[in-house]
Amino acid sequence: MKTASILLAAFALAVGPSAAAQDGMEPVPARQTAEGEGPFGKLVIRGANVIEGSGAPPAGPVDIVVEGNRITGLFPGAAPESATRGAAREIDARGMFVLPGFVDVHGHNGDPDKAPQPSYGYKLWLAHGVTTVRGVSFYFGPGTPDLSDAARSNANTIVAPRLIPYAVFGDKWTGGNPDTPTKAREWVRWAKAQGYWGIKFFNDATPEVFKAALDEAETQKMGTVAHLAQTGVAEVTAHKAVELGLDGVTHFYGHFESLLKDGRLVRYPPNYNYFDEQSRFGWVARLADQTVEPGSDEWNDYVDFLVASGVTLSPTFNIYSASRDVMRARSFDWHAKYTLPSLMDYYAPSATNHGSYYKDWSTEDEVAWRNFYQKWFALMRDFHHKGGRITAGSDPGYIYQTWGFAYIGELEMLREAGLTPLEVIRAATLDGARELYAARGEEPPMGRIAVGKLADLVIVPENPLANLKVLYGTGHTRMNRETGAVEQVGGVRWTIKDGVVYDAHQLLADVAAMVEAQEAKR
Known part of the structure; x- marks a missing residue:
């Protein structure tokens, strides 16, 4: 992706593997006779x-x-x-x-340094009952192996869940940075023509460009979801993005910046550095101290706005859960037998690997994150109880969260946030399926057990x-x-x-x- 934008540079850092690294992924082998029976x-x-x-x-x-x-x-x-x-x-x-088969609305594949064979993740998803995954994206950088994998999975010629491919805004094509409304619409039409179902945004566009892309996506019946990164949230909070027409917000980004109690901008400490991931993630938990309290008028107005807009929230609670207790995450039951050594290497503290930020993780950091989760849980719980749709996404392959196991961890955390067990299952099945098909104006063909x-x-x-x-x-x-x-x-x-x-x-x-x-x- 050719661009001079610092926001897109931040995106490249955030997703971790380079485009070149993604090109080194192994092809998914054909499904063998002994792998699955039927239909x-x-x-x-x-x-x-x-x-x-x-x-x-x-x-x-x-x-x-x-x-x-x-x-x-x-x-x-x-x-x-x-x-x-x-x-x-x-x-x-x-x-x-x-x-019903589970739906993971937030998936990625690995890269050659941590999990070079995509079937590693695909089989772990299936082994945990996940039959549909939205890739946001499955692969980054030039080329479209995500579309090939999706077609092969649809034909049941590989062992994989049903794969719903989204492309990151501006990624994969050779037409340059879509930095104008006209160019944004052109990129969206291109992505639709390639076969992508939707778009993942990283706050890497001006509000005008973002709005044009969202409007064109609606015209093309493509879904939209955003990770509203700190590098762009000063201009586009979750509130603003939803006003512009965004279908879904993933993670926690953009919500707390929409609920600041003193001023319009986040107050970062003088030594904050977004490109230093321990600084970035260690400080995130302290953001909650700058926001209004649950149950306040401002809080309730925001929740009501989200519900009325019809936006879907996929919090991916699990992917940050190691921040509450990193020693526990390092010793999960499944690591010894099912987590690749290369993946454990990737998870370890690193100056370069995305999400491997526990370089000097303290009790104070963990307590701050535990407190942060209480406010985050409260926001999702209030949104859900007022009728908002929450879905289950795992964002695996980072921060000690291995494919499949991470998804079940997300279900447990939805329960911790206040959803009942039946509501958790609905989030993981029917509501997840409906999120994927809503932009197409279709009732999903899966998501519930019915004739x-x-x-x-x-x-x-x-x-x-x-x-x-x-x-x-x-x-x-x-x-x-x-x-x-x-x-x-x-x-x-x-x-x-x-x-x-x-x-x-x-x-x-x-x-x-x-x-x-x-x-x-x-």
């Missing part, structure tokens, strides 16, 4: 407890009939023989729970409404009160994407083999 002429799932995604309570037992890649029958109790005759496969899900919907399903032996931890690939540790034995329970058993049945245990074994192979090379 089948007829698949029957027997005796499941169904959590259908809209917020309705669990119901079961239910037999689910799938033909090809669509759900064609839901039968409380048991399906008649006439509905199941000729089934090519049956899955015994008695006592298990079936949910006619795509067969995107998650089958789990344990009840996630009672304990979201049972969704982690490593499962949940508990003591059997009858035997006294310590057991590892849970984990997704099968993920069904587009009618193809994937054994989640095998997907995790494939990932563990990747980790072992890299360790052996070292």
Whole structure:
């Protein structure tokens, strides 16, 4: 991307890997015969407890009939023989729970330095029940492997979730910096013609250019989402961006700058340096001290404005959670077996790697972040309770957050923020799907368990409404009160994407083999 803009330079720093590094990513191998089964002429799932995604309570037992890649029958109790005759496969899900496939609205691939094979992340997503991912972007820089991956996934010729490709504003083309309204509209039309579903903004444009791009995106029926970085938030806060027509705000950026209690600009300390990531992220938590309090008139007016606008918020709470307790994040259960050594190297304190900012992380920093989260949780909770749509995004591959595991961590943090378990599942399924299809003016073909919907399903032996931890690939540790034995329970058993049945245990074994192979090379 050719530009002299300091905002775009900041974007390049923020996303981490260079365009050249992204060019070195390995191609995704073709799906092998043993990788997933189906789609089948007829698949029957027997005796499941169904959590259908809209917020309705669990119901079961239910037999689910799938033909090809669509759900064609839901039968409380048991399906008649006439509905199941000729089934090519049956899955015994008695006592298990079936949910719609999860939607991760904030995904990236790795880069050659940390996770060079995209199937590493794709398999981890699938192993955790994620059947749809919005890439913002999957790959940065010139070239469009994200479009190729999306097409191959749609055809089920690679092992991957359904991939919804967004492009970063100004990225990927050779037409220069879209720094005028006319040029912005031209870039949007170009991105649409390439096959991108939407645009990710980094506050790298003037308000006039931003407005033109958003207006053209609406005309082209493309979705828009923004990380409203500190480098541009003085001109475009979240309030301003939503006024201009933005569909979605991700992370926390732009919200607190919209709620300042004293003055129009953030008061940075004299030694603040955005390009020094410990300075940037260590200070972020102190921003909350400059904002109005939850429940104040200004706070409520802002929440009401967001709800009335129809904007969607995807907070990605998990991606910053290590800031509350970095020692815990370094020792997550899954790192030893499922996190690549190169990825652990990337996570370690670094002067260059994005998000690897714990160079001298103190108790004071962690306490500040814990306090910051309380205000951030309150904002999301108030927005949600007043009718706003919240979705689940994980932003994996940074800050000790490994693909798949990070997504379940996000669900746990949505629960911590105040959503009920059923509301968390809805955020992860139907609401996530609706966010992706809203700009197109379409009801999504997935996101809930209903006749006619795509067969995107998650089958789990344990009840996630009672304990979201049972969704982690490593499962949940508990003591059997009858035997006294310590057991590892849970984990997704099968993920069904587009009618193809994937054994989640095998997907995790494939990932563990990747980790072992890299360790052996070292």
